[in-house]
Amino acid sequence: MAQITLSNLRHSYSPNPSGDADYALKKIDLTWNDGGAYALLGPSGCGKSTLLNIISGLLVPSEGKILFDDQDVTSLPPAQRNIAQVFQFPVIYDTMTVYDNLAFPLRNRGRDEATVKERVTAIAEMLEVTDMLNTRAANLSPDNKQKISMGRGLVRQDVNVVMFDEPLTVIDPHLKWKLRSKLKELHQRVKATMIYVTHDQTEALTFADQVVVMQEGEIVQIGTPVELFERPAHTFVGHFIGSPGMNVLPCDVRDGGAFFGDELIRLEGPVQSNSDGAAEIGIRPEFVSVSGNGSGLDAKVRKVADVGRHKVVEAMAGDRRIHAILEGDAPNAGDSIKLAFKQSQTRLYKDGWLASTPGEGVQ
């Protein structure tokens, strides 16, 4: 068990990186607290698997250091780091029984059979695979194979961190949910640091206490699921999290106000100084309201999608598309409507980054 610190980490797959574009990881400074449940969220190719492999020791970073507590492990091989990793595709040892699979990491480290038996039994119990212990692992279904993979990760009690690299990719949807809640439960029971890599926001937000959002080799935001949803630090986070993502509208900042076309949009609070000029307004569809008359932005409904619990209205304000999520009644396609933004949730973004701060007394 340890606190993991990544300091000034950079990694490039090319031997002679010339510019920032050659780096899969641009500059990472990050601390993972002992016992935390983290998710590493980002689109494919954003460098999250690279980061994971650097922590596990499968890759050595081009620059920077990795510390487990105070020990520099940057050049240590995976076996000496005492970590566990679960891969996208279940890795099981075909010729062994489930029991032997779970016992493998312990036996390789020379634990005596009594300890092995105790740990394997406990883990099998947690994963609900006790009745399969004597079957050959090759014949299991994909979700059970992935459970065994996870079990091998959890069977050692002293691991510094357990990492999951998109572990539910090959699992049937209805079993995904079960395994996901199992993982959450396991985290509470074994209390090991867990890092869960995924490009699926639902998986990240349900599993983690802290979500690290990455884009193009950089960390864009670290926060709780609620923070990421309510105050995205970057328009990318706004887009990436939420379904549909945050509305981002181009605007012009002048005289301390943000104008979309000629319309003054009321923001959550004061904007950073010197942000005059072109900027963007960010507002989540959940905080856009629709009325037939009243005040607000003129828009025309393009289509309405009923997604079950609520309806998603797609409206055009000029040539800009704005989504609104409505509970209950919604207008029909072709209707002219007024869109109003909840002021406390309307934010300003300058060059992609959050540039407004919450004001007092804003509704």
Next chain:
Amino acid sequence: MKTQNQRAWWFVTPVLLLVAFNALIPMMTVVNYSVQETFGDNLFFWQGLDWFEQVLTSERFHNALGRQFLFTFLILIIEVPLGIAIALSMPKKGPWVPFCLVTMALPMLIPWNVVGAMWNIFTLPDIGLLGYFMNHTLGLSYDMTQDPFAAWVTIIVMDVWHWTSLVVLLAYAGLVSIPNAYYQAAEIDGASNWAVFRFIQLPKMKTVLTIAILLRFMDSFNIYTEPFVLTGGGPGNSTTLLSIDLVKIALGQFDLGPAAAMSLIYFAITLFVSWLFYTLMTLNDNKN
């Protein structure tokens, strides 16, 4: 209601004809010869199972069969581990992969009688490269036309040179199909190199190795051309393998009855061993 018609026959008939003319009908003539005696002029006399009895009790057959099993056993026990070892040390990616693959495939592209002739010249004591080197440089007495042991060493080395590549290529195909995650997981699980080989590489290669061993068994058990060209079965009878002996009986002595009986026994042995091996190898696949 299913439509019923006889169209499938059109698809099956060509295969049936092909198999009939290249396997079933020739084999039936062999069966025909094996139970009769003939003195020419299409005169046949019923002989029952006498030829079979004669072959099975003859010392000559026992000796040839013994040599045949010894040969096959020796080449398998050399070629399979050697092939796996070479496959393991071949690069998995990079510019050397095509080079290695083509180099490996080269011996297999050479016609069998050419292989025999090549090794024949190669081992000639006074002018062959290997023969000259052994006799005149190392000072060893090496002449496979005189010394049975030298003859055996030569046919085995020749077969290893000719066919290890097959095992290499099949094992290599099995190895490159293992996803990288297996190696990474094993590294994290703290597995030793031996454990990686034993629990990941070997199980993943099992199917292709089964095929490789089966092919090498059948080919080496039926081998004829190379040893025939190289040693002609000599010196004496020391390298007279089953197939060489069979041809001697059938075409040299023109004893068609015993030769037919022998080839059926030979066929049955090959078939039985192949079946036994395959069954044993796949026995565990469907078990829990």
